[in-house]
Amino acid sequence: MKDRYAVIGNPIAHSRSPAIHARFAEATGQDIVYERLLAPVDGFAQVALRFRDEGGRGLNVTLPFKLDAFALAGLRSARAQAAGAVNLLAFDGDRIYGDNTDGAGLVRDIEVRLALPLAGRSVMLLGAGGAARGVIRPLLDAGASRVAIANRGAGRARELAADVDDARVVGGGFDEIDAMLGQGGAVDLLVNATSTGLGGEALPVPGARFAEARLAYDMVYAARPTAFMAQASAAGCPRVSDGLGMLVEQAAESFLVWRGTRPDTEPVYRALRAELAAEAAR
Numbered sequence: 001m002k003d004r005y006a007v008i009g010n011p012i013a014h015s016r017s018p019a020i021h022a023r024f025a026e027a028t029g030q031d032i033v034y035e036r037l038l039a040p041v042d043g044f045a046q047v048a049l050r051f052r053d054e055g056g057r058g059l060n061v062t063l064p065f066k067l068d069a070f071a072l073a074g075l076r077s078a079r080a081q082a083a084g085a086v087n088l089l090a091f092d093g094d095r096i097y098g099d100n101t102d103g104a105g106l107v108r109d110i111e112v113r114l115a116l117p118l119a120g121r122s123v124m125l126l127g128a129g130g131a132a133r134g135v136i137r138p139l140l141d142a143g144a145s146r147v148a149i150a151n152r153g154a155g156r157a158r159e160l161a162a163d164v165d166d167a168r169v170v171g172g173g174f175d176e177i178d179a180m181l182g183q184g185g186a187v188d189l190l191v192n193a194t195s196t197g198l199g200g201e202a203l204p205v206p207g208a209r210f211a212e213a214r215l216a217y218d219m220v221y222a223a224r225p226t227a228f229m230a231q232a233s234a235a236g237c238p239r240v241s242d243g244l245g246m247l248v249e250q251a252a253e254s255f256l257v258w259r260g261t262r263p264d265t266e267p268v269y270r271a272l273r274a275e276l277a278a279e280a281a282r
Contacts, residue, residue, distance in 0.1 A: 004055055005258065006035040008048060009062035013038075016272060017060055020251045023271065024263040032259075044068040052091040058258045059089040060251070066100075066130055073098025083134040084163075088254045099257055102131070103138025105250025106219070106243075110189070111142065113245045113269070116215055119143030122186060124213075126150050126203055127193035128157040128171065131219055135193065136164050144168065148180040148187075150205070174204040190216045190237070192228040202231050210235035219243040223280040244276070245269055 007017040013036065021034040037059070039047035044065045049072075051059065061069040069086035070076070077099040080086050086098035110116050123144045125132050128151035139147055147169045151157035154173030161171030170180045181187065190213050196203060210216060216232030221244040225233070229240040248269045256262040 001055075002031050002033045003057045004033050004035070004051075005058045005060075006037045006051060006056065007060040007062060008037040008039050008044070008051075009065060010039055010041055012036045012062070015062065016247070017062075017251060020248060020268055020272070021255065023268045024252065024255050027267070028255075028259070028261050028263050030259050030261070039065065045072055048072060048089065052096075057091055058254075060254055061087045061089060066134075069098055072096055079103060079137065082137040082164075083130075085130050085134055087134070087250070088257060090258060099254075100134055101250040101253035101257070102246070103135040104253045105246045105248075106135050106191070106217075107138045107142045108249040108253075109241075109243075109245035110215070110217065113249075113266075114215065114217075114239075114241060116189065117143075118189070120145050121188040121214075122146045122148070122181070123189045123191060124148050124150060124177065124181075124187045124205075124209065125191050125193055126205065127195075128153070128160045129193065132193035133160060133163075135191070135219075136160075136169060140164075140166060140168060146170070146181075146185075148172075148177070150174050150177050150180070177206060177209065187213045188215075189213060190232065192216070192218045192220075192226075195220075196227060200227050203228065205231075207235035210237040213237050214239065216240045217243070219246060221247060221276070223276045244272060248272065 007015050018034045025032045066085035073086050073096050075097045080098050080100040083100040088099040090097040149157040149171040157171030161169045172180050187209050210232045216237045218226045218228045221242040232240050248265045252265045
């Protein structure tokens, strides 16, 4: 009988995770089945536990359930604790283990695929929600010299910075970006962790910050450049990227936790990028 895994969320029909993990399983010779699970917004725990009780081995958790998964996990990894959210559950009898692979996926995509070492880099993180929270500690662990969190609600950004409790992390409103960076401070990497990436709304970031950055990175992905990527390019940023690589890398990290082997991500990334290009051409 094949080991069962799934991605759980609401909505979930759009998820590419089944295709990603099917390719990983084929490449590594792992005999698994990977499904999609739609859970009611108020019924995450019931669906997750039923999946476990029916023999499920693990779940990837997507919006809006990462905090629910954090609460369900009886044992959590250090990176899940730091993120305050869980995007991976592993079941072993009554034991429920929670982990967070988002930050590891982001860092690996930036450092390996995009060849931008993070050691000594100044990072501007846009947004102060769960997506931002999940990547701050991995950015710091990779050697970022500063992580400045900018959010429309300045208080939320300051609270997040205080929660991280690291002198390299500051938070404030978009109108405080220059002050957070300090006299003569510059940005090497801009990371969009807001939900505006798939909409048409521009973020109130000074154009000069885009122009001085080495890379503007949107954590979401789409068939065409996101609004954030277009804004960055128009302002003179020399390089932009969406978050497709992050999606693939965090999935590979999940596969490693579950199966004990880390698949080669490049073939899967190239296949997904080709699929997106085909969609954009229609």
